[in-house]
Amino acid sequence: MRWLMADKGGLVMLAVLAVVVIVVPLANLVIPPDSALHVSTYTVTLLGKYLCYAVLALALDLVWGYCGVLSLGHGAFFALGGYAMGMYLMRQIGERGVYGHPVLPDFMVFLDWQALPWYWYGFDMFWFAVLMVALVPGLLAFVFGWLAFRSRVTGVYLSIITQALTYALMLAFFRNEMGFGGNNGLTDFKDLLGFDLQADATRVALFLSSALLLALAYLACRAVVGSRLGRVVVAVRDAENRARFLGYRVEYFKLWVFTFSAVLAGLAGALYVPQVGIINPGEFQPLNSIELVIWVAVGGRGTLWGAAAGAVLVNYAKTSFTAVLPEVWLFALGALFVLSTLLLPRGLAGLLRRRGGAS
Amino acid sequence: MTPSFMRRDRVFDFLAPPLPPDALLDTSHGPILYLEDISVSFDGFKALDALNLYIDDGELRCIIGPNGAGKTTMMDVITGRTRPDAGSAWFGSRIDLLRLDEPAIAKAGIGRKFQKPTVFENLNVVENLELATHGDKAVWRTLVARMDAALRDAIEGVLATIGLEADAYREAGALSHGQKQWLEIGMLLMQRPRLLLLDEPVAGMTHEEIERTAELLQRLAGEHSVVVVEHDMEFVRSIARKVTVLHEGCVLVEGDMATVQADPRVIEVYLGE
Numbered sequence A: 001m002r003w004l005m006a007d008k009g010g011l012v013m014l015a016v017l018a019v020v021v022i023v024v025p026l027a028n029l030v031i032p033p034d035s036a037l038h039v040s041t042y043t044v045t046l047l048g049k050y051l052c053y054a055v056l057a058l059a060l061d062l063v064w065g066y067c068g069v070l071s072l073g074h075g076a077f078f079a080l081g082g083y084a085m086g087m088y089l090m091r092q093i094g095e096r097g098v099y100g101h102p103v104l105p106d107f108m109v110f111l112d113w114q115a116l117p118w119y120w121y122g123f124d125m126f127w128f129a130v131l132m133v134a135l136v137p138g139l140l141a142f143v144f145g146w147l148a149f150r151s152r153v154t155g156v157y158l159s160i161i162t163q164a165l166t167y168a169l170m171l172a173f174f175r176n177e178m179g180f181g182g183n184n185g186l187t188d189f190k191d192l193l194g195f196d197l198q199a200d201a202t203r204v205a206l207f208l209s210s211a212l213l214l215a216l217a218y219l220a221c222r223a224v225v226g227s228r229l230g231r232v233v234v235a236v237r238d239a240e241n242r243a244r245f246l247g248y249r250v251e252y253f254k255l256w257v258f259t260f261s262a263v264l265a266g267l268a269g270a271l272y273v274p275q276v277g278i279i280n281p282g283e284f285q286p287l288n289s290i291e292l293v294i295w296v297a298v299g300g301r302g303t304l305w306g307a308a309a310g311a312v313l314v315n316y317a318k319t320s321f322t323a324v325l326p327e328v329w330l331f332a333l334g335a336l337f338v339l340s341t342l343l344l345p346r347g348l349a350g351l352l353r354r355r356g357g358a359s
Numbered sequence B: 001m002t003p004s005f006m007r008r009d010r011v012f013d014f015l016a017p018p019l020p021p022d023a024l025l026d027t028s029h030g031p032i033l034y035l036e037d038i039s040v041s042f043d044g045f046k047a048l049d050a051l052n053l054y055i056d057d058g059e060l061r062c063i064i065g066p067n068g069a070g071k072t073t074m075m076d077v078i079t080g081r082t083r084p085d086a087g088s089a090w091f092g093s094r095i096d097l098l099r100l101d102e103p104a105i106a107k108a109g110i111g112r113k114f115q116k117p118t119v120f121e122n123l124n125v126v127e128n129l130e131l132a133t134h135g136d137k138a139v140w141r142t143l144v145a146r147m148d149a150a151l152r153d154a155i156e157g158v159l160a161t162i163g164l165e166a167d168a169y170r171e172a173g174a175l176s177h178g179q180k181q182w183l184e185i186g187m188l189l190m191q192r193p194r195l196l197l198l199d200e201p202v203a204g205m206t207h208e209e210i211e212r213t214a215e216l217l218q219r220l221a222g223e224h225s226v227v228v229v230e231h232d233m234e235f236v237r238s239i240a241r242k243v244t245v246l247h248e249g250c251v252l253v254e255g256d257m258a259t260v261q262a263d264p265r266v267i268e269v270y271l272g273e
């Protein structure tokens, strides 16, 4: 617990999270809609989305901020987690689909498929889907990382192949014959574990789950970063060869962190999908992964709470901005990235730290 | 010859308890390090040309030579960073260095200080030493590793040796150049290597720091074997028992300092610069 007490930024973040977790559900479920203090279900879901992004940012910060591996394809792991959850939600629809087929999702009936492809088996069970949410991104990251790190691919080259990875997945998922709904993706979800996804209470529960996931993910990342492994990882980032000559198998450390991070990203994606109600190949777009990098850069890479805060702030800005001037957003985002890189190399967290004078 | 798995006087290799890597090190037959006919070329340029070098157990050896003589390349070969085109490299009489990678060589007991001091700048001095500690360096072990009393004692001991007690909790990046050099030597000591390779350990140090380093290295020899590459002649003179002069990738002269300095070939090489 000592490491937690020393982590002021993290404590503040968890405290804010605790307050939000108490206030928001009350304001949505208890305070009547005509009151000025009422929080709409739309807002609850929006906040839930931000929290999922914050978990994703933590995941990226671990590999980029701490291990120095700039992944430009982390959105892929998020999307895969989302697809795994989406498959469960599709199977929950059952006979309520447009075509009323008891087993096949609508898009398969539409494609004239007769039977469920083998990789859709088991997704009618929640535990299996949850397992896949962690396993699929984890396995992909493991295999990919094994190949890349073992051949000592680093720096820009690694960033480029991660980008290629997410792009390739996007193209694959666009295809109808892949069996993931083609470019429409998976949508029209009805319920999760028997709870109606449109109900306010379910929305609040999903929001709370996202907050819980963020808190747990934060503590897990904190524990990793505070352990000797965390220091080895920083050592690898700063002087990879030195670490090697001390006897550390640098590749294994990178692989472990990369895989752990991919699992976290997958979990975030899994909670994201029931809240937004759709998952489609667009989630694999390289642009998403790049935006993610910007959240972390703005928040402050190398500080976990900074990355999480960056994700929430930038996405809040995006929501506000796109409501007024949608076409300007990308320019604003680019400017934000350039400015934060030039003026705030340690992001907002670095700025606060300098102000506070403490580390 | 009977294959080893059929011999009745032996247990199967995979059943035998794993040997600690340094248990393999066998110096009973003489030198701790053998380099024989090592050649390395970079795009046709021969950085090492059939180099032969033997270091005795417990010896303190200085290696000098003009810029580009191949001194750093030789260390790269010993530590597994560069694979030679030809030749053999043995650590003791049993460990074939050319079949191991960097972490395995480090584990076998060879520690290396880089020419440019490399410490982990964003970690403090104690953390730098902690990471260097001798022991299991597998991922899971480091995740659950704790700072125990033995480790703390070891760190305190090394801090005293390298004179950085007062800076124990400073970030390594904030240390002076000389202090970084010492920290790096301290990290090597934490590894408990049998053979220490030091590439220009006194570069950028003040006079006083150089003297302290010389003292430190002399203390280390005996218990460890130490190979020092240096340009600073005064420093070499103050510590050297045996000096090897490298030139254009092979050994030019070997002997005590006086012999080496008087050798016309050495004078020519150094004056020729």
Ligand SMILES: Nc1ncnc2c1ncn2[C@@H]1O[C@H](COP(=O)(O)OP(=O)(O)OP(=O)(O)O)[C@@H](O)[C@H]1O
Residues within 6 Å of the ligand: B042, B047, B065, B066, B067, B068, B069, B070, B071, B072, B073, B074, B115
């Ligand atoms: N990776 C490399 N690629 C190409 N050439 C190299 C490489 N490493 C070393 N060399 C060349 O090999 C030669 C020997 O280099 P090395 O670094 O071993 O010299 P050195 O004796 O350590 O010199 P110094 O005293 O300047 O440190 C030099 O001419 C250098 O340019």
Ligand SMILES: [Mg+2]
Residues within 6 Å of the ligand: B071, B072, B073, B115, B199
């Ligand atoms: Mg050199």
